[in-house]
Amino acid sequence: MTERPTAKVHVDxxxxxxxxxxxxDGDARAFTTLVDRHLQPCLRFATRMLGSxxxxxxxxxxxxxxxxxxxxxxxxxxxxxxxLFAILVNxxxxxxxxxxxxxxRVVTDEDALHGAVIGDEAGSTELRxxxxxxxxRVDPEQREAFLLKHVEQLGYExxxxxxxxxxxxxxxRVKRACERLQELLGEVNDVT
Amino acid sequence: xxxxxxxxxxxDPLSVDWISEALREPVPVRPEWRAELLRGIEQLAAxxxxxxxxxxxWRVRPLTAVAACVVCALAGAGVTTLVxxxxxxxxxxxxxxxxxxxxxxxxGEVAGRSTVRFVFVAPYASNVALVGDFNGWNPSKMxxxxxxxxxxWLIDVPLAPGRHVYSFVVDGDLAADPAAPRAGDDDFGVPSxxxxxxxxxx
Numbered sequence: 001m002t003e004r005p006t007a008k009v010h011v012d013x014x015x016x017x018x019x020x021x022x023x024x025d026g027d028a029r030a031f032t033t034l035v036d037r038h039l040q041p042c043l044r045f046a047t048r049m050l051g052s053x054x055x056x057x058x059x060x061x062x063x064x065x066x067x068x069x070x071x072x073x074x075x076x077x078x079x080x081x082x083x084l085f086a087i088l089v090n091x092x093x094x095x096x097x098x099x100x101x102x103x104x105r106v107v108t109d110e111d112a113l114h115g116a117v118i119g120d121e122a123g124s125t126e127l128r129x130x131x132x133x134x135x136x137r138v139d140p141e142q143r144e145a146f147l148l149k150h151v152e153q154l155g156y157e158x159x160x161x162x163x164x165x166x167x168x169x170x171x172x173r174v175k176r177a178c179e180r181l182q183e184l185l186g187e188v189n190d191v192t
Numbered sequence: 193x194x195x196x197x198x199x200x201x202x203x204d205p206l207s208v209d210w211i212s213e214a215l216r217e218p219v220p221v222r223p224e225w226r227a228e229l230l231r232g233i234e235q236l237a238a239x240x241x242x243x244x245x246x247x248x249x250w251r252v253r254p255l256t257a258v259a260a261c262v263v264c265a266l267a268g269a270g271v272t273t274l275v276x277x278x279x280x281x282x283x284x285x286x287x288x289x290x291x292x293x294x295x296x297x298x299x300g301e302v303a304g305r306s307t308v309r310f311v312f313v314a315p316y317a318s319n320v321a322l323v324g325d326f327n328g329w330n331p332s333k334m335x336x337x338x339x340x341x342x343x344x345w346l347i348d349v350p351l352a353p354g355r356h357v358y359s360f361v362v363d364g365d366l367a368a369d370p371a372a373p374r375a376g377d378d379d380f381g382v383p384s385x386x387x388x389x390x391x392x393x394x
Contacts, residue, residue: 014331015331015366018331022328022329023239035226044218060229064233068233069236127214131215181208
């Protein structure tokens with residue numbers, strides 16, 4: 001009979017599905033590799049989606065904890081990233097819903113300055129802040145679709161699996177988000 | 193990205209490419225937050241495997257094991273004879289597809305371990321590796337070598353007597369061995385096969 005593998009192995013080259021299998025076999029450390037592999041994109045999506053680092057960290061943390069608990073339901077034939085994003089998208093939706101019950105969030109200059117995480121390559125600080133503010137003003141459904149498509153670069157089928165929204169509706173949301181962003185940033189350009 | 197598109201993006205800060213690239217900048221992960229997250233995960237109970245998964249990989253009923261070993265020894269002997277007779281390991285069960293035939297056969301014993309040859313016919317693959325419970329499911333540990341005729345991928349692995357679950361990683365995708373029994377926990381979705389190594393010399 002074989003023994004459960006206990007020796008430390010190099011897990012960096014393992015596929016997500018294999019890492020999940022290791023976790024389910026009792027090697028909880030394999031989940032750390034999965035976390036490190038997906039933490040950055042998850043945090044970026046949540047930050048852009050919620051417009052607040054604090055809320056984004058909460059939503060990402062909750063999504064990863066839920067993913068860990070529900071790992072047995074993950075279908076390794078599917079993309080782990082898509083599966084994880086489905087959980088994260090739900091956490092972000094819930095966070096937005098809770099927030100809308102208590103306060104209508106307005107992105108102030110201070111918020112935008114504090115939360116601005118776009119690098120210098122993107123241009124001047126002012127423009128970076130304007131992009132942050134503009135994306136926060138896009139309708140949440142359109143923002144979600146835009147971020148998944150153009151920032152996280154998921155395919156439409158993956159987006160559909162992650163959001164539960166049909167492909168044609170997602171395409172329309174992305175199109176409208178693009179138009180809205182250009183309109184909002186165009187207004188800024190006209191003023192300046 | 194083409195030069196024209198790049199020039200257009202650089203000159204137009206309102207283009208979708210420009211906005212997307214700006215938003216794609218990584219958000220720094222605070223180390224203390226990451227540490228807190230990992231501590232939170234450590235405190236959780238281990239995730240529940242899917243139904244039919246628990247323990248199936250590691251427990252074999254004694255009678256089943258004995259019967260399986262006998263069947264394996266007979267089948268192994270038959271396969272080896274067939275292979276040696278034909279003199280071509282990779283031609284075991286080749287079908288019409290491009291990625292089909294695979295097989296295992298015993299070819300020797302070293303220090304209580306039997307050397308098992310794993311063969312996977314995939315002439316158009318670029319990389320094939322063997323993963324299993326004997327190497328921690330690590331695809332970098334047992335890369336397979338291409339056969340002389342370039343059609344199959346081979347590796348000889350010394351295995352302890354018992355039941356081993358394995359799979360092939362073919363250009364990054366998992367594939368079960370079509371010439372071996374599927375693992376009982378295959379319903380989890382990872383295509384896996386079983387090889388039973390007998391302890392008795394044949």
